[in-house]
Amino acid sequence: MKIEYSPLEMMAIACSRRIQDDDIVFCGTGLPLLGAMTAKKTHAPNCVVFFETGALDPALFEIPLSVADSRVMHGASHDGGLADAFAFMQNRFSGPKVLGLLSGAQIDMYGNLNSTAIGDSSKPTTRLPGSGGACDVASLVGRTMVFMKHERRRFVEHLDYLTSPGWLQGGTSRQEASLIRGGPVAVVTTLGVMEFDGSTKRMYLSTHYDNMSVEEIARNTGFKLDVSRAKQESSPTPEELDVLRTEVDPLGLILN
Amino acid sequence: MSSSKLMLASEAVKRFVNSGDCLSIGGFTINRNPMALIYEILRQQVKDLHVVMHSGSQALDLLIGAGRVSLLEIAYGANGRLASTCIRFRKAIEQGTLKVEDYTNYQLTLRFMAGAMGVPFLPTYSSLGTDIIERWGFSPDMRSSNPQLPGKKLAVTEDPFSDKASQVVLVPAVNPDVALIHAQKAAEDGTVRLEGLTFADIEQARASKHVIVSCEELVSPAELRKESWNNSIPHVLIDAVVHQPLGAHPTACYLHYDYDMAHLLKYKELADDDDQFETYLKEFVLDIDCHDDYLKLIGTKQLKSIKASPELGYARRDSNL
Numbered sequence: 001m002k003i004e005y006s007p008l009e010m011m012a013i014a015c016s017r018r019i020q021d022d023d024i025v026f027c028g029t030g031l032p033l034l035g036a037m038t039a040k041k042t043h044a045p046n047c048v049v050f051f052e053t054g055a056l057d058p059a060l061f062e063i064p065l066s067v068a069d070s071r072v073m074h075g076a077s078h079d080g081g082l083a084d085a086f087a088f089m090q091n092r093f094s095g096p097k098v099l100g101l102l103s104g105a106q107i108d109m110y111g112n113l114n115s116t117a118i119g120d121s122s123k124p125t126t127r128l129p130g131s132g133g134a135c136d137v138a139s140l141v142g143r144t145m146v147f148m149k150h151e152r153r154r155f156v157e158h159l160d161y162l163t164s165p166g167w168l169q170g171g172t173s174r175q176e177a178s179l180i181r182g183g184p185v186a187v188v189t190t191l192g193v194m195e196f197d198g199s200t201k202r203m204y205l206s207t208h209y210d211n212m213s214v215e216e217i218a219r220n221t222g223f224k225l226d227v228s229r230a231k232q233e234s235s236p237t238p239e240e241l242d243v244l245r246t247e248v249d250p251l252g253l254i255l256n
Numbered sequence: 257m258s259s260s261k262l263m264l265a266s267e268a269v270k271r272f273v274n275s276g277d278c279l280s281i282g283g284f285t286i287n288r289n290p291m292a293l294i295y296e297i298l299r300q301q302v303k304d305l306h307v308v309m310h311s312g313s314q315a316l317d318l319l320i321g322a323g324r325v326s327l328l329e330i331a332y333g334a335n336g337r338l339a340s341t342c343i344r345f346r347k348a349i350e351q352g353t354l355k356v357e358d359y360t361n362y363q364l365t366l367r368f369m370a371g372a373m374g375v376p377f378l379p380t381y382s383s384l385g386t387d388i389i390e391r392w393g394f395s396p397d398m399r400s401s402n403p404q405l406p407g408k409k410l411a412v413t414e415d416p417f418s419d420k421a422s423q424v425v426l427v428p429a430v431n432p433d434v435a436l437i438h439a440q441k442a443a444e445d446g447t448v449r450l451e452g453l454t455f456a457d458i459e460q461a462r463a464s465k466h467v468i469v470s471c472e473e474l475v476s477p478a479e480l481r482k483e484s485w486n487n488s489i490p491h492v493l494i495d496a497v498v499h500q501p502l503g504a505h506p507t508a509c510y511l512h513y514d515y516d517m518a519h520l521l522k523y524k525e526l527a528d529d530d531d532q533f534e535t536y537l538k539e540f541v542l543d544i545d546c547h548d549d550y551l552k553l554i555g556t557k558q559l560k561s562i563k564a565s566p567e568l569g570y571a572r573r574d575s576n577l
Contacts, residue, residue, distance in 0.1 A: 029337060052361060053284055054453045062573055066336025068284035068311070070510040070570040073452040081454040082284075082310065083369060086362035090381060112386075116358055117349075121391055127349040129341045131388060132311055132332035136362040139382040162387040177385035178423035251573060254337075 005236050007190040008255055010209050011147065012038055012244055013236045014188050015101070018145060023047045023099045026089065026137055029066055030254055031147050032101030035188075037063075037248045042240060050088075052133035054080035063253050067133075086133065089140040096181055098141035102134050106159050107148055109203050109223045111166025111184035111196060113138065114159040121161045131163050138164035143185045150189035155221040167201035174201075191217045193233060194225075202226070207233035260444040261497045265296040265470065265547065268496035272466045273297055273434050278306040278404040280368070280430075280464055281315050282437040282457040283507060286336045286515045289315035290438040292470050292503035292547040298322050299542060306404055308430050310364040310456055314507055314520070315436075317342040318541070320354060321533050327394070327405070328354055329430075331361045338520045343527035357393035357409055363427045365456045370429035371463030377411075377426040384412070384423060406430070435464035438504045439488070440511060442471035446494030447480045449487050452510035452569065461489050470498040472512050500547055505554065514562045514571040519554065 008031060015035025019025060021044040025036045036049050037060060050056040051067040059075025073079050088094050104113030105128050115134055119125035138144055146166075148154055166184045168174050174183055183201070187194040192208035204226035208214055214227040236244075249255050263271075273279070283289040294315040303324045307316065311332040319325050321344030333345040348354035359367070366378040383389055392409045399405045406428035415422040437457050441449040448469050450457060461467045467489070474497070480487055503509075506516035506523070526532040544550050551559065562571050 053455060061568065062570075064336075065338065066285045066287070066334075068287040068453065068455065068508075069336065070287065070452065070508050070514065070564070070568075073510050074569050079453045081458065082361055082365040082456045083459060086365065086382075090362075116387070121387070122393070123352045124350060127341060127346045129334040130330060130332045130358050131360045132334075133361040135360040135386055135388055136380075136382040139384060139386075161391070162385075165383075165385045168385045174385070178381065178421075179384050180381050 003235060003238060003241065005241060006255065007209070007211065009241065009244060010233070010236060011035070011188050011190060013240045014193055014233055015145060015147070016042065016240065018186060019044050019047055019099065021046045024094070024097050025049050026098050026100040026141060027051060028101060028103065029064055030103070032103065033063065034244065034248055034254055036101065038240065038244050041243045041247055050085065052082060052085045052137070054082060054085045063249055065253070086136050086140070089137060095140055096142040100137040100141040100144040101147065102138060102144055102164060103147040104134070104164065106154055106156050107146065107187065108156060108159050108166070110168060110170045110201055111146060111187060111203060112159055112162050112168065113146065113164040113166065114161045116161040116163045118160050135164045138166065139179055139182070141182050143182060146184055146187045148187055148189045150191040150217070150220055152220050152222045155223060157223045167196060170201040171199070191220065192230070205230040207231050209233050210235065261446045261494060262444040262474070263496050263498065265292050265498045265500060266300070268468045268498050269293065269296040269300055269302070272468055272495055273302050275302050276304045277433040278308060280432040280435045280460045281307065281309045281312065282435065282455065282460055283315070283504070284311045284453070284455040285313040285334060286338065286520070287453070287508045287510070288438045288455070288504050289313060289507040290436040290470055290503065291315055291505060291507060292500040293436045293468055293498065294318060295541045295547060295550065298324065298537070308364070308432055310361045312345070313342060314523070317344045317527065318537070320344045320348050321527065322537055325354060328356045329359060329364070330356060331359050331364050335520055335524070338517065339524045343524060344533065355393060355398070358388060358391070359427070360388060363410070365459060366427050367430045368456055368459035368463040370427070371431040372459050375429060377428050379424040379426050381424060383425055389425065430463060432460070432464040434466045434468065435460045437461055437467065437469045438509065439469055439471045440509065441473045441475050441480065442469050442497050443475055443477040443480050443491070444497055445477045446491030446497055447477055447487055448489040448494060449480055454488060458488055461493055466495045467493055468496045468498065469494055470500045470503040472501050472503065472509055474499040502551055502559065503547060505551065508570065511564055511569045513559070513564050516554070516558065516562050518558065
């Protein structure tokens with residue numbers, strides 16, 4: 001019997017599968033958090049979730065709607081502040097252990113992100129919220145995973161504003177800019193999961209879901225996307241879907 | 257024991273906040289915004305403000321919407337998932353009526369920390385290679401004519417201790433005229449105890465010339481001194497203490513109440529229309545005498561629905577949905 005699921009559910013589960021038991025996961029709100037909570041309740045019970053506001057390993061009985069939601073404070077191992085959280089990411093011992101989950105309005109072929117403005121940033125057609133801690137996380141932690149709605153207007157040749165660094169201009173440009181570590185390892189979208197080539201650092205399609213052909217995915221991407229290495233992402237298992245729907249987001253606050 | 261700093265919000269704002277001031281607002285998105293103090297600033301017609309903060313939400317959006325902010329140094333403007341970009345903040349920047357310079361949350365935390373420490377700057381690796389470094393919001397003329405603005409947004413320089421060609425970003429110290437903080441507990445001598453996350457409130461308070469604290473609970477100085485290690489800000493740094501239960505509404509205050517989702521969603525809808533925003537501002541802020549009257553307007557039923565569960569520190573959703 002075929003199991004029905006939505007692209008958002010598939011994204012949360014694709015994220016969850018890429019979280020390891022010994023990861024310290026930096027989370028924003030929304031889908032990335034669903035991914036981390038699902039991982040914690042399935043194969044990675046020991047992964048530690050933390051937030052830029054300073055909350056580390058909270059109970060998360062209910063889904064927080066902001067990283068400053070009181071739901072991230074309850075039952076935490078530590079409630080500190082921004083200075084602690086960002087120093088933890090920049091620190092040479094703890095920083096490399098952190099997996100950062102990010103999202104943006106625009107992404108380019110090297111995984112750089114824009115969450116500041118669409119159009120000319122001095123008088124934008126659409127002003128977005130701004131970096132918040134996203135640029136800090138993208139600059140400082142061991143590896144990042146990015147969440148995107150897969151649309152041509154979001155996967156662009158040139159960002160209107162480079163808020164958060166990915167692989168910059170590709171190749172070794174990230175190290176040459178003196179960024180001390182890190183870079184994006186995966187982009188989880190509504191259509192599939194992209195990864196980055198080991199030497200050029202260009203994005204390629206790694207896995208696709210069963211909702212669209214790889215050719216169509218390439219057409220929904222605003223730059224040339226290599227789809228030759230793509231495999232199919234396995235569908236969500238009944239267990240994964242059950243945890244996500246009944247334990248992680250039972251009220252459908254993010255999924256609906 | 258120092259003398260009492262206890263006063264009404266109206267007196268604290270009258271004494272310590274002036275038009276043209278550089279203001280720093282505590283809290284983070286939908287938690288612990290010092291709303292009672294912000295409402296009072298709006299009522300007293302304080303204007304031409306220069307706001308420096310990290311992740312702003314309701315307090316910032318009202319000040320911008322009412323046209324009271326001329327300059328903004330910020331990392332983020334959103335009400336969590338209740339408004340993915342603050343409405344009046346977005347409109348003001350799109351219409352070109354607000355001058356803004358974008359930093360990151362860590363950079364602003366470091367700017368407050370540098371101000372608190374009395375050093376001119378602090379280094380970080382964050383933002384190397386990005387437009388945070390390349391694009392500046394304020395002109396050289398604006399910088400040279402305003403002593404509260406740093407001469408440069410930031411600077412990229414070589415690490416003097418490294419033998420490799422390693423770059424670091426230096427962010428300039430900031431010393432605001434006034435910091436506004438909403439705390440769970442404070443004493444009349446000024447001792448402050450924050451419960452749960454402190455965000456960057458302590459750095460903001462320590463960097464600022466004056467600090468006004470509003471609090472949910474007023475407790476005796478002796479009581480707070482019993483566990484001095486749990487206090488967040490010492491009394492000598494505080495100028496005014498305002499006892500104002502529900503002083504962060506409609507944002508949350510951990511252990512006391514949740515954010516008012518219904519109110520924030522209604523605000524999001526109204527703020528999208530210029531006339532309806534004006535009506536909201538008049539109805540909930542300008543035509544009201546004090547915060548207790550505002551709370552009457554919100555109503556006891558609504559306030560009861562957001563009351564925090566003593567076990568969780570927030571209001572359970574299944575009990576109010």
